[in-house]
Amino acid sequence: MNDEIKKSRLFVLSSHLSRLPLASSLMASDKEAALAAAPSDSPTIFDKIINKEIPPTVVYEDDKILLLRLVVL
Incomplete structure (x- = not known):
């Protein structure tokens, strides 16, 4: 496999991995919004x-x- 293909695959993989913290923060804000919207005893x-x-x-x-x-x- 040539170096250019290896680099492009690594770029694709690393671009997906760099998005994980953003997704986690979005899920956390969704959870916070849901908890704020409904009282805990409902x-x-x-x-x-x-x-x-x-x-x-x-x-x-x-x-x-x-x-x-x-x-x-």
Whole structure:
């Protein structure tokens, strides 16, 4: 493999790696925004499903497990 191809591959790899801290900071700001938007004591969608406020499609349920069918539209 010639040096030019090796350098171009290294450039592509390093360009992807340099973007990781930016993605991490965006995820952190998204998390902060979500936490600020909803009070910590408000019920989540999972709380509502478990309490049967939102009707789930239950595949299996016992005293420890609630298995739901997930439908993403």
